[in-house]
Amino acid sequence: MSNGPDPRTRAGAAVKAADRAHVFHSWSAQGLIDPLAVAGAEGSYFWDYDGNRYLDFSSQLVNTNIGHQHPKVVAAVQEQAGRLCTIAPGFAVDVRSEAARLIAERTPGDLDKIFFTNGGAEAVENAVRMARLHTGRPKVLSAYRSYHGATAAAIHLTGDPRRWPSDSGTAGVVHFWAPFLYRSPFHARTEEEECERALRHLEDTIGFEGPQTIAAVLLETVPGTAGIMVPPAGYLAGVRELCDRYGIVFVLDEVMAGFGRTGRWFAADHFGVVPDLLTFAKGVNSGYVPLGGVAISAEIAATFETRPYPGGLTYSGHPLACASAVATINAMAEEGIVENAARIGEEVLRPGLAELAARHPSVGEVRGTGVFWALELVKDRTTREPLVPYNASGADAAPMAGFAAACRRGGLWPFVNMNRTHVVPPCTITEAEAKEGLAVLDTALSAADAHTV
Numbered sequence: 527m528s529n530g531p532d533p534r535t536r537a538g539a540a541v542k543a544a545d546r547a548h549v550f551h552s553w554s555a556q557g558l559i560d561p562l563a564v565a566g567a568e569g570s571y572f573w574d575y576d577g578n579r580y581l582d583f584s585s586q587l588v589n590t591n592i593g594h595q596h597p598k599v600v601a602a603v604q605e606q607a608g609r610l611c612t613i614a615p616g617f618a619v620d621v622r623s624e625a626a627r628l629i630a631e632r633t634p635g636d637l638d639k640i641f642f643t644n645g646g647a648e649a650v651e652n653a654v655r656m657a658r659l660h661t662g663r664p665k666v667l668s669a670y671r672s673y674h675g676a677t678a679a680a681i682h683l684t685g686d687p688r689r690w691p692s693d694s695g696t697a698g699v700v701h702f703w704a705p706f707l708y709r710s711p712f713h714a715r716t717e718e719e720e721c722e723r724a725l726r727h728l729e730d731t732i733g734f735e736g737p738q739t740i741a742a743v744l745l746e747t748v749p750g751t752a753g754i755m756v757p758p759a760g761y762l763a764g765v766r767e768l769c770d771r772y773g774i775v776f777v778l779d780e781v782m783a784g785f786g787r788t789g790r791w792f793a794a795d796h797f798g799v800v801p802d803l804l805t806f807a808k809g810v811n812s813g814y815v816p817l818g819g820v821a822i823s824a825e826i827a828a829t830f831e832t833r834p835y836p837g838g839l840t841y842s843g844h845p846l847a848c849a850s851a852v853a854t855i856n857a858m859a860e861e862g863i864v865e866n867a868a869r870i871g872e873e874v875l876r877p878g879l880a881e882l883a884a885r886h887p888s889v890g891e892v893r894g895t896g897v898f899w900a901l902e903l904v905k906d907r908t909t910r911e912p913l914v915p916y917n918a919s920g921a922d923a924a925p926m927a928g929f930a931a932a933c934r935r936g937g938l939w940p941f942v943n944m945n946r947t948h949v950v951p952p953c954t955i956t957e958a959e960a961k962e963g964l965a966v967l968d969t970a971l972s973a974a975d976a977h978t979v
């Protein structure tokens with residue numbers, strides 16, 4: 527005899543109803559969304575109240591690099607909460623200095639001072655402020671295919687369409703084209719051509735804007751949400767040279783690419799490039815408590831040695847956030863998690879995704895490194911017409927929505943943006959889990975294939 531819906535289903539429905547009543551969601555038409563009610567998470571999985579389990583191929587917002595509920599990180603936050611929950615940024619406190627030391631030890635070159643924020647956008651805001659004060663110049667150059675956050679300066683610096691509704695056109699930001707061979711803005715045919723033309727374009731942009739007006743060039747080391755475009759060899763070193771030549775601060779945004787995502791501690795390590803400022807967040811503590819920051823070169827730090835830095839946040843270097851960062855970084859080092867991301871990337875994802883691309887006509891290109899991959903889905907491999915139009919919504923976006931729904935039916939939570947799906951599982955993912963995810967992608971790509979010509 528039935529007693530009505532399963533109590534778990536009822537609990538899930540109650541969570542959804544409460545959410546609907548009072549939570550205002552990011553990036554959404556409030557009446558058109560139906561958020562999944564999440565009951566719990568562990569490692570590479572999370573689950574709903576009906577017992578459906580999802581392999582997290584999105585790492586949430588590409589931040590749970592160490593997976594969900596890592597016991598060492600949970601214990602560190604609990605221990606810190608028992609000792610000292612909060613203290614203002616003006617005090618010296620053990621857990622904050624330890625987090626700063628562990629981060630400074632891993633960032634490239636002489637980026638040895640750490641300014642803490644609550645997340646990535648605030649890190650970008652402060653990096654830009656530092657660059658402007660250091661140079662006394664107003665403008666910042668950033669790439670069209672980029673995302674830097676949703677606060678005032680960060681959204682203006684963002685190049686992709688998420689900027690449009692917030693762009694006042696007066697933020698001192700100039701956008702330029704960074705290299706992307708598959709859809710080359712320079713009509714290049716080889717990586718070498720793309721690299722050379724992209725550098726010439728950037729130098730022309732600097733020249734025509736007036737180098738003496740440019741405080742910073744800001745780039746994601748490997749652009750993330752805009753498409754995981756690994757830059758050609760030599761590009762970032764070339765940008766470094768241009769910045770040195772014109773006295774411009776070079777800022778690398780490693781909010782998404784940092785802390786193991788690319789199979790190295792920082793994506794800059796792949797290219798041997800040292801920026802003047804490096805922004806981080808997400809993977810620094812896998813998002814267990816909000817945290818981000820800026821790693822600052824000795825030269826820029828010296829600017830503020832006797833002159834006050836005119837910026838701050840009540841929660842800069844929050845003890846719970848710093849405790850989770852210390853535990854995350856230590857666990858990543860002790861457990862070889864960065865090495866795991868590199869190995870899974872090369873031994874499982876690179877060949878596995880290439881094999882899917884060979885069989886599915888909807889896959890136009892596979893690109894990435896570590897646990898940071900994009901599949902560019904197309905209607906037509908020859909013309910490279912995207913599977914859905916640029917910035918599509920509603921019915922126009924249906925082929926990608928269908929692909930995502932097929933992934934979820936198969937027990938995989940995908941990351942989908944425009945005509946791309948990103949394969950961005952935790953750095954801790956096992957070989958068996960990665961293969962399980964590839965099998966679900968195989969089925970879901972067949973749904974996408976139905977929309978090809």
Ligand code: PMP
Nearest residue numbers: 645646647673674675779781782
């Ligand atoms: N920079 C990059 C490269 C990012 O990917 C993001 C977030 N996706 C941000 C900045 C903004 O970070 P947050 O959402 O923590 O403000």
